[in-house]
Amino acid sequence: MNRDFDLIVLGAGSGGLTVAQRAARYGARVALFEPGPPGGTCVNLGCVPKKAFWFAAQLAHAQALAPDYGFEIRAGSLDWRRFRALRDGYIDGIRRRYAERLEGAGVCRIAAAARLVARDGVEAAGERYRAPQIVIATGARPRRLPLAGFELGMVSDDIFALDAAPRSVGIVGGGYVAVEFACLLRALGCGVELLIRKQLLDSFDAELVQVLAEQMRAQGIRITPQSNVCGARGEPGALLLDDRGGGAHGPYDAILWAVGRVPNSDGLGLDTVGVVRDEKGFIRVDAHQNTSVPGITAIGDVTACPALTPVAVAAGYALIERLFGGQPQAGFDYRAIPTVVFAEPPLGMIGLTEREARARHGDAVRIYRKRFVPLQYAVAGRATPTLMKLVCSGDDERVLGLHALGPGVDEMLQGYAVAMRQGLTRSQLRDAVAIHPTSSEELLLMH
Structure with missing residues (x-):
């Protein structure tokens, strides 16, 4: 096999797949190194299986709401084994399609981890490969803490292997x-x-987070602030979490450690060639994804950029347009990125929080908000509120931040993200014609 390429890509997550396939379409000879299945965290241990779980949770909520609408229904529990088989079958299909697309694009896929041995070379499974351009897209993994008993709990990856609910x-x-x-x-x-x-x-608007916390507590979730967990002990079914403040929390059937993520930047040979990382291990990049070494770039969660699949994909598109598409100034604009926490209810945001906007623009900031009970709850006699908020600035009241908490906000915010990138103002929102009756119309009518 010829081991000389135009582009080498480390990692077959969303970012790595994007750059590999797009570069190949421009005629580049591409080698893609990935020891695991294609799709990275998003497809295999993140967005996709998590969202499938969320849909199951939404059906459980619908069962609980149905009697308030007059349905005679007995709520049933989830058959976790059947659900897992359905979810895993869907994910297997995604993996097959990725493999087919890579093969169809002519990408040389190598099922091994690679490490840098030169500015233009990597080593994998005892073989060396060369390319003038190398993209690092190795993603991130759940953070593990050096705490006593940490192994007694799960990290997010482990949730998807459960056959029953704890x-x-x-x-x-x-x-x-x-x-x-x-x-x-x-x-x-x-x-x-x-x-x-x-x-x-803490990265979301504090006002909406407070309302979300209230709704989580109303669902029966116990939220214990100011916790300083220092270890775990016990046996499955009777696990305790020790707190540095004294005492213990629990007992629990299971423990989930959700204490952040760390970049997969170790073992890549970065120090060998001089690629600089920050104090947390993220690869430092500039606005065009360049690292400290010419010819080596990085995208996605291995950098300190927003850890979102669409961000990695968009940055990857821009990078390949610059390297192979004849657009030397191509870059990704990190302003007004939409994101959603798939909680119950979902919480979405685009742009700046009120705190961030006031720090940048001071007294020029104006806030508009609307709190209401959405129709689907009001008909059932429930008082669960939706909260929407606009953060505006300047004489033209340009929208710097848009925040929404409530049913359906995950689907309604995408179009507003497009508008905000074009300089959306509050007057433009008010001039638009609303769709009635919907929750999204309230974003147009705030005062």
Whole structure:
């Protein structure tokens, strides 16, 4: 096999697949190194299986709501084994399609991990390969802590191997993973305690996070702030979490550690060639994904850029346009990125929080908000609120941040993200014609 290529890609997650296939379409000879299945975290241990769980949780909520609408229904529990088989079958199909696309594009796929041995070379399974351009897209993994008894708990990867719901679970953490699994496990019948060291979802708007926390508690999730967990002990079914503040939390049937993620930047030979990392191990890149070494770039979760699949994909597209598409200035604009926490209810945001906007623009910031009970709950006599918020600035009241908490916000925000990248103002929102009756119309009518 010829071991000289135009592009070498390390990692077959969303970012790596994007750059490999797009470069191949431009005629580049591409080698893609990945020891695991294609799709990376998103397909195999993240977005896709998590969202399948979330859909199951939504069906559980629908069962609970149906009697309030007049249906005679007995709520049933999830058959985890059947659900797992359906989910895994779907994921297997994604993997097959990725493999077929790589083969069809002419990408040389090598099922091995590679490490850098030169600015233009890598080594894998005892063989050396060369290319003038190397892209590192090796992603990230759940963070593991050097705590006594840490091995007694699960990390997010392990959730997808469960064949049955734990009766109770203690979740350590306050970020995306902790909140999402707290909500979906509770919906599927688990007793849940969420142990937070500092604050819940600190990158989201504090006002909406507070309302989400209230709704989580109303669902029966116990949220314990100011926790400082220092270890775990006990046996499955009777696990305890020790707290540095004294005492213990539990007992739990299971423990989930949701304490962040770390980049897969070790073992890549970065120091050998001089690729610089930050204090947390993320590869440092500039606005065009360049590392400190010419010819070596990095995208996705192995960098400190927002850890979102669409961000890795978009950055990958821009990178290949620059390297092989004849657009030397191509780059990805990191402003107004939409993101959603698939909690119950979902929490979505685009752009700046109120705190961030005031730090940058001071008194020029204006806030508009709307709190209401969505129709699907109001008809059933429930008072669960939806909250929406606009963060605007300047005489033209340009929308710097858009935040929404409630049913359906995960599907309604995409179009607003497009508009905000084009300089959306509040007057433009008010000039638009709303779709009635919907929750999304309230984003147009705030005052």
